[in-house]
Amino acid sequence: MKNKEKIRLTAAEMSTLWTQYINDTVSICVNSHFLEKVKDEEVRPVIEFALNTSKENIKILQDLFTNENFPVPIGFTEQDVNPSAPRLFSDTFVLMYLRNMSILAMAASGMALGVITRPDVVTFHKNVLQSSVSLQDQTRELMLKQGTYIRPPYISLPDQVDFVDKQPFLFGFIGEKRPLTSIEITHVFINIQTNAIGKALITGFGQIAQNKEVKQFLLRGKQIAQKHVDIFSKILKEEDLPAPMQWDTAITDTTVPIFSDKLIMFHISAMIAAGVGNYGAAMGASPRKDLGLKYASLIPEIALYAEDGANIMIKHSWLEEPPQTDDRNSLIKGE
Template identity: 70%
Template sequence: MEDKTKIRLTAAEMSSLWTQYINDTVSICVLSYFMNNIDDKKVKEIVEFALGASQKNISLLKEIFNREDFPYPIGFTKKDVNVHAPRLFSDTFIMMYLRHMSILGMAANTVAIGLGTRPDVINFHKSVLKSAIGLQDLTRETMLEQGTYIRPPFISVPDKVDFVEKQKFLSGVKSRRRALTSVEITHLFLNIQTNQIGKALIMGFLQVAQDKEVKGYLQRGKKIAQKHVDLFSDILKNNDIPAPMFWDSAVTDSTTQVFSDKLILFHVSAMIAAGIGNYGAAMAASPRKDIGLKYASLIPEIALYAEDGANIMIKNSWLEEPPMADDRDQLSGLT
């Protein structure tokens, strides 16, 4: 019987494995630091669970890479974190951060499973997905117990099944705007929360970053995140829907370096990439024209911000190149 693990990795499999490796090295750095700065015993147990999952992922990935003679990505190491630095984030923020990371992990590995072919690769991503679901459950249950979990808004249950009969459903003109759909509310709520988490994280990073150019970049990101929070919150408030709270108080006044500027920029870039995906999904799911156009106008802004971050990383030789297709013109001596 054919050994299916000896089939070559597809581009999709190579991409998902390489990306997972890089992301887990970031997680190990961040979570190792968190472990030394937690007061709540329950929160510490959850961080320990997440850290163990990332370390296990790295071990499994190395096994796959070894079978393929695939060079390990460098990613991030102990040199990129000062685990003994003073506390920068509150326990409550750490829980919110972990919950958000678990959502990203569930999404990425679901896609990877759908595109996977080899059994060993699929089984790996199933394992990562299981851990991400476990982390989501642990953070949700603990935050509900502690009273720190922020639920999405409530709306009335519909009286009956209905169908759209007028073009007003699509209109975004103020005099003809309809009420928000549950799907639109969901995306607005999610994008407010992710921007709030992003802003709080950037605030912390801004206090401990070393390079002046990186600090300027983070300051700009902080303003963009707040602007987007305000825009989405206004849409909810104008439709008498409550907007989720802010997380500014989750950051302490510490200025001791915790993470390398390289790790900081990578982490921010990864969050921007996720944000662009969220905005695209929200735009597609928002029939009301004014909301769809709002998302469409914001995507270029954060895409340009992401590009500027990539340029800083390239300038400093911090951007690790992902697996690339063969350049046939170069191999042919044409370039």
């Protein structure tokens, strides 16, 4: 077959393209509101870049889906956002939010490039990755300039190269605990920061949500996020290391609806999924047993929270189904 772009889409390619489309429709809704309400003229170009990137991705994906006779997902539309509503978050928080979104996008693009093969799909995801890296650079540089970038803790340089020669390196329950490694510190720091951002986002969304069930769900998420921030902050403080700040003060007092409850639930569910992935990665990178078990004990709590969120979305017909394989048994039975 000479034209490799005529090869059928694999399940991996379908999933990455479908997911990218849904995420970009969310990004357009959220960043449209941010752009409408931004006050800091240094932040404005960063929001415009993120918004325009998502719009360009949507155009490419719509053409690709049409050429493949693939039903174009609905995702989220103008009905899911009120750009002219009062601002909900400060420009400082918006910048931190975009930085966090760029990190998630880089991870998703990297995963996609590891499982896709069709040249046009590879090119698309490479462009998405490049845009994500650019957004990360823009947010980092501006936050450093404005003095709002929160660096991970500093530790002393090692005096020499050492190898682990004692089994207690893995212990963490009985006797004296060894100090945290730089790798363990990094993961603890990341999980404090993502939970703090998640808590601020959930708090703001809770103020503007309309459905009582959604409000209760978000209130519970706020409590879980704070609990996890406290747990991880305690780990750093016990090592005489600073914990990153939280973002509660970055939220205004508006209760005017800005985003639909459907968009709010999807966005929070996506962040929960990312959080589970972060905990799994941290657990695998933390040899000290007490840390590994701490992550393992927290994963079921957020997994159950995610399941409850999915049930709310299903109840209200907000959960759009991703592509699925054929149910061969039903086909055989003629159902």
